[in-house]
Structures are given as structure tokens and as C-alpha cells.
Amino acid sequence: MNINWYPGHMKKAKESIKKNLSLVDIVYEIVDARIPFSSQNPDIDNIIGQKPRLKILNKSDLANEKNNLEWKEYFKSNGISSVIVDSKKNKGLDDVINMTYLLTEEKRKSLSKKGIKNKPTRAMIIGIPNAGKSTLINSLSKRKGAKVGNKPGVTKGNQWIKIKGDLELLDTPGILWPKFSDKEVGLNLAFTGAIKDELLDLESLAIKLVDKLNSISVEYLEQRYRISVKDKSSYEIILEIGKKRGCIISGGEVDFNKAGNLILDEFRNGKIGRITLEFPD
Template sequence: MNINWYPGHMKKTRELIKEQLKLVDVVYELLDARIPLSSKNPDIDGIIGDKPKVIILNKIDLADPQITSRWVNYFKEKGMTVIPVNTITGEGIRQVIEESQKAIKEKMDALIKKGRKARPARIMIAGIPNVGKSSLINKLAGRKSTQTGDRPGVTKGKQWIRLKGDMELLDTPGILWPKFEDPIVAQNLAFSGAIKDEIMDTETLAYKLLEILWNDHKEKVIERYKINEEYNSTIDIMDHISRNRGCILKGDEIDYSRISNIILDEFRSGKIGRISLERP
């Protein structure tokens, strides 16, 4: 499956990040805990250079907790500041604020030494579409400051938002990169919803996802979809799930479009279980 999606506004976002970088003290790089490497935009490090950065592993409530713990160690061993976060419960939010203040303490102390007044810390948040930026910002701000949605492209332009702990945050729209060199990365991004379903062949996408889940997380698929037979092919599993869910057209044909959307939605919402598609 050949997947590429790089609409014009993403090129503008890349330019916006480069332009606004001089205004900020710290960058939050937001990753999807289920696919930390696939959701890490390879352009970001080159754009932000030496600017202090905090990696935030979001959506830990949807990922396998043991594998998330291994990812935290993976990034720490590379000398990176990394914080796992659940924007539903608020887990990790206080640590994000503390790490941000720590990262700019030296800069603020230098301002005070010069006789100038310490100003609010300025933060930029960057990440791929649909990785939960808006939900994170609302938790950091302690109120609903920005629109959220379970689809890519909800944030349209830059906006400054006041956060707790005397900080200001510059939100930016989700940004991918022009060409996915690795088809597995593109596939993982599509599974997570970072690429718009409207441009996808969702039936093939759901088939590929089900194939991976059956191979690597079989017990979760069996439990979720009440499978009590042994199947050797993905299409037979898909047909079984379709019949269980009543996704049948006239003439007893399988409604593959409907069951594909169900499988994708239930993976993305964690209904199939806490599943990580990548391991360190």
C-alpha cells in the first residue's frame, strides 16, 4: 500500500515553526506512545537545532504499559528528556510543567542578574496530526483553550495559549513530512489516524491492521470479537467479525466498508485493548 499525504498547509506549518522558533524557550515534541518512532517527524530535530526539547509520549492509555516503559528507557538512554502522558487522567502533566521550568531556569536567572524581570516561559508544541496536541494543551492550561477532535487537521493555525506555572505555549498544526521512505511508518501513521481516512483505501488498511493484530495480539482480537474458531486467513477472520457485528449486505454479502471502519475505530479508541505497534 503506497501512502503519502502532505497537503500544502503542512509546508506552511514547517515554515511557521522555523520562523517562530526564535520566540520560544522550549519545544514539546509530542509522540504517539503506540508508535513512537513512526510518529517522530524526522524533520523536527533539524528544524529546532539546539533548542531545549521535551519528548512527550502521549496516549499511554492506549499503549501497552510495559512497552511504554521500555520506550521511556530508550529515549533516556539517548540523553533525551521524555515524559509519558495521559491527557484523560492528567498523568504526567505536572512533570511536563516541572521539566519545562527546569529547562529555562538558567535563562530566567540570567535575565534577573541583568536587572530585568523574569518573563513567562515560552513553549512551542510540535507533532504529527491527531497525536493529541489539543487535549494536552487543555490539560496544561487547566481549561478548554483549544478545539479537540479525533481526526487530523483540527488545529488550523498558530495560537498562543496561557498555561499553568506562568508559561505561554505556541500551538502549531500537525505536520508530517513530504515522503515516507519506510512503508511500515506510513502504515502505522494511517492505523493511528494521523493520515486522513478520506484519502485511504480503508478496507485494505483495516485488513492489514487485522493481520498484524491477529499475528501479534491474537488473544485481544479473540476476546474483543468473540472468535471461537481457528482461522488461517485474515479475510476469514474479517468475515467472522462482520457476521458477529451484523455488517451484512443484501444477498448475504459482507459489508467490508462498514466492518473496516469499525476495526479501525476500535483500535484507535483502545476498545481492542492497550496495543503498541512498535517496540524499542
């Protein structure tokens, strides 16, 4: 299947981030813990330069716990600070705050020597669609429904949101992404809902997801749907799941589209299990 996703306003969003970098002390880069590689922006190093960065592995409750720790160690070995977060349940938020102070300590000491005190520590948050940017902002600020831009260009002006103590968060048109050439990256983004379903062939995507899940462990589908996947194609597996779940149309045939959507939804909601789709080298 071909996945074409090239959000508009990318250039404008990138320019906005570069422009506002001088206003912040640290950048929060939020990624999906299930796909830490696929959901990170490959241009991030060039965009933020030497600015302190904290990678936030969000949606950790949907990813394998062991793999979360492996990714955290991987980033550490590459000189990148990271924290494991479940922003919906407010888990890991204290780690975000503590690491922010740690990574900006040098600058705060420098300001103190110059007699500048009580200056807020400011952070900027960037991330791709559906990585949980809005939820994280609301959780950190303890505000429900804080206005956040979901796509490039929708946030007008700079919106400073008080996080905790003397910490402030800058919400900008922070979603940017170049065309991706790696097929696996495109599929991983589609599996996790980062790409709108309207742009996809959902029947083919469901088959690809079943392929992917079985390549990691056949137990995921077997335990969730009480079936055997041995010697069955992904197409046959989806038909069997559809039959068991009552996805039937007139004539007693399985509604393949409905069955495929069911599997996609249950994966995205964590009902099939805590599943990480890609792993550190």
C-alpha cells in the same frame, strides 16, 4: 496498498517554526505513544537545533503500559527527555510542567544573574495530525475549546496561551511532515487515524491491521471478539468478526467494509486493548 500523504504548506509551516523558535525557551514535541517512531518528525533535530526539547508520549492510555516505559527509557538513553501523558484524562500534565522548569533552569538562572526576573517561560508545541495537540493545549491551559490550528497555515499570528504560573504556550502552524518512504510508517499513521480515511483503501487497511495485531499477539482479537484466529487468513478473520457483530447485508452475506471499519474504530478507541504497534530497537 499505496498511501500518498503530502500535506500542503509544509514549507511554510517549517519556516514559521524556525522563525518563532527565537521566541520560546523549549519545544514540546507531541507524538502518539502507540507509534512513537512513526509519529515523530524526522527533521525535528535539524529544525530546533540546540533548543531544549520535551517529547510528549500522548495517548498513553491507548498504548501498552510496559511499552510506554520502554519508550521513555529508550529516549532517555538517547539523550531526549520525555513524559508519558494522557491529555484527555489530565494524566502526566504535572510531569510536563516539572520537566519544563527542569529543562529551562539554566536559562532562567542566567536571566536572574542579569537582573531579569518574572519573565515567562515560553514553549512551542509541534506535532502531526491526530497526535492530540489540541487536547493537550486545552488540558494544560484548562480551557475548553481553545482555538488551535489543525493544519499548516490556519493559525494567523502568534497565539500565546497561559498554561500555569509563569508558563506560556505558543500555538503556531506546527504540523509539518515530509513525504515518508517507509511503508510501515505510512501504515502506522493510517492505523491510528493520522491520515484521513478518505485517502485510504479501508478494506485493505483493515486486513493490514489484523495482520499487524496478530503479529504482536493473537490474544487481542481472540479475547475481544471471542473467536479463534488459528489457521485463518486476516480476510477470513474479518468475515467471522463481521458475522458475529451483525455486519450483514441482503442475502445473509457479511458486509466486509462495515466489519473492517468496526475493527479499525475499535482499535483506535482502545476497545481491542492497550496496544503499542512499534517498539524501541
